[in-house]
Each structure stands twice: as structure tokens, then as C-alpha cells.
Amino acid sequence: MNFKKEINRRNTNSIKWDLMAVEGKPEGTIPMWVADMDFESPKEVKKALKRVISHNVYGYSFAPDSYYNAVTGWFKRRYDFEFAKEQIVTTPGVVTAVGVAVRAFTEPGDAVLIQRPVYYPFSMMIEQNGRRIVNNPLINVEGRYVMDIEDFERKIAENNVKLFILCNPHNPVGRVWTKEELEPVANICEKYGVTVVSDEIHCDFVLDGKKHLPFVCVTENAKNFTVTCTAPSKTFNLAGLQTSNIVIFNRDLRQAFADEIERMSIGMLSPMGIAACTAAYEHGEKWLKGLKKTIEGNRDYMKAYIEEHIPELSMCDLEGTYLAWVDMSGLAMTNDELKEFMVKKVKIWVDDGDMFGPEGENFARFNLACPQTTVERACKQLEEAVLAKMR
């Protein structure tokens, strides 16, 4: 467990690191964009994968009971979220699951609601499958985003919304939705017959000792209309192993979802994914504790640094995820100028805010899942570029 070590990830086919050359990013650029971590996974994951590799046979595989016990045990222990093996459908990823849900629960032309600025593949899955985006924009209240619940209900009623894709914790704005916020959402969805896909991939990154509340546990009836997307991929840096667990209590929804998976034959996991997921959920708790401390430290460092040294910028409250959402509008640049400034002057590869919807213009998302020394370097580069530009 070493969250201080800077790991050389170059020449490993890492999209975060090795696409820098392909995309022509300047020498010395710090990659803080896509959401994977510059940390090694827990050593138990390595041990489990070594067992698979030493056998050196990688045939078609199925997930045994020990896999399902590890998954269900994790969520029961940590979040009082109880479900059975039979209520899990596996997919290669959460984005895949969102796409499958869009296809399974709506028809072409149907309205699907999202809350921008939000993780951009939601929009892609809706539009690329011929459905219609209805946006219920979040409201930025001095760096802490909230939902506009009146607009939420109005948009659902006016557009005959069939599906709502919730992001909890929310990427990129870093909110962890409270029971008080989620209850009316659940009640409105029940009232209008809206199915909810709750993307909870960041649930293990609820910070500051707080506890994640699965949407499905918010009201008595939420079980009937909720699809909960989980995965060990963010938590343990396993995204490349393509293993996700989608929990669906309602039998009809689960069948429709599973049928869609079957039509495309994408339900099978790899022997590596099975081994890694099992080991991570069985043994990764202590490791995760150390990781979260590091993320909190990075967040506090960056927030304080910006407040003290770069007052033109402002970092939103980061309650969950490891992604800092920074308001850059104080630099008084156009959105295009800001993008060029980040690439050519600051030399940090961020996710530009407008990827998450027009509401994200003049924002940037920084990935803080890296050693603190990287965050320190990034803050310095940011400060120097802003100084050269502004003062």
C-alpha cells in the first residue's frame, strides 16, 4: 500500500498516458483527465491474477459463488445494501450497462432525463441509440451543486420521460446526494412510472467518513423501478478488466435487461476480471481506507492552493469521487481560449468542462487519483501559467 510512489505508466498502452503522444500533447504534460488512477491495485489482486497467469489457460469462464459472495458481501457490509446473486447481471462496463438500459427500457424517440453537467457517455448512450435527451440542469450554488426538483418533475411530465440516469456520487460536480435530496426524486419517478438507472460506480469514494446511500434504499418502493450500476473498476483501478455488476430487483426489468445483454452476447466475464473483482472485494477494505485518505489529502491540498495562490479559480466542494471540478471563468477567457491555455500553457491534460454539457463551459475536471507530488506539480504549473497570463 503505497500511494506516494510515482509509477511510470508509459508504454503500457494506457490511454491516460500513452495517448498523449498520439494526441500531440506538449512534452511535460501532466495527464489528469480520464478517470483511472496512477496507483497500483491492492496486492491481493496481483496475487489472484498471478494464480490465473501461472495456469496460463484463459478459456471461457463463469463467475462462481465465491465471486457473487464477494460482491454481495461488500455492499452489505459497507452500505447495508442487501441483494442476492440472482439479482446481479454482469456486464463488461457501466457505460455498457447504461446503453443496455436505454435499449431495454425505452423505444427509439423516447425521452431520457439526465442532469448536466454530467458524465458525457450518458448523452452518447442516449443519442447513439436514437433516444432523446431531456436535461434537468443542476444549479451551482457557490460551488455546491443542487438539483432543481421542480424542473425535474416538470420536464418528466412535459416530455413523457421513460428513463432517468442518475449519477451518485455525481461526476463531475462531486456531490454525494443526501436522503433529503433523493427522496423527492424517487417519489416523482414512482409517480410518473420512470425507470431509474443509478450509476453508483463512485460509491466507494464518498469522502470525509460519510456513507454512501444507494438510491434503491431511499424509499420502500425504489426497488421496483431502479437499476443500480456498480463495479470494482474505479475503486480498485481495474477498469481495463471490464467487470461490472448491475443489481436489479424487479424481475421484469431484470429480464428485459438480461435479454438485451443476451441479444448482443456481452454478459461473459474474463477469468482475470472474475479473479480481480473477487480478491478486491474480499480483501481491499484496508487498502481503500488508505486510498481515500490520499484522495482527501490531494483535494485539501488543491483547494487550499487555489484559494491562496490562484484566486482567479475556484474549486467546487468535493464530497465524492476523485475528480475536482474547477471553475476557471475568473480567467475571463472564451471556452476555446481556455482549452488552448490548458494544453499549451498550463500543460495539464484535463477533461474540458463542456464535454459534460454546455453548463460545463469554462470549467475543467482534474483527476486527483495520483500521488500528492503530482498534484503539487500541477498546482504549480497552473499558478505559473495564470500568473504569466493575468498579472
Ligand SMILES: Cc1ncc(COP(=O)(O)O)c(C=O)c1O
Ligand atoms: C459516472 C461514471 N460511470 C461510468 C464510468 C465508466 O464505467 P465503465 O468503465 O465501467 O464503463 C465512469 C468512468 O469514469 C464514470 O465516472
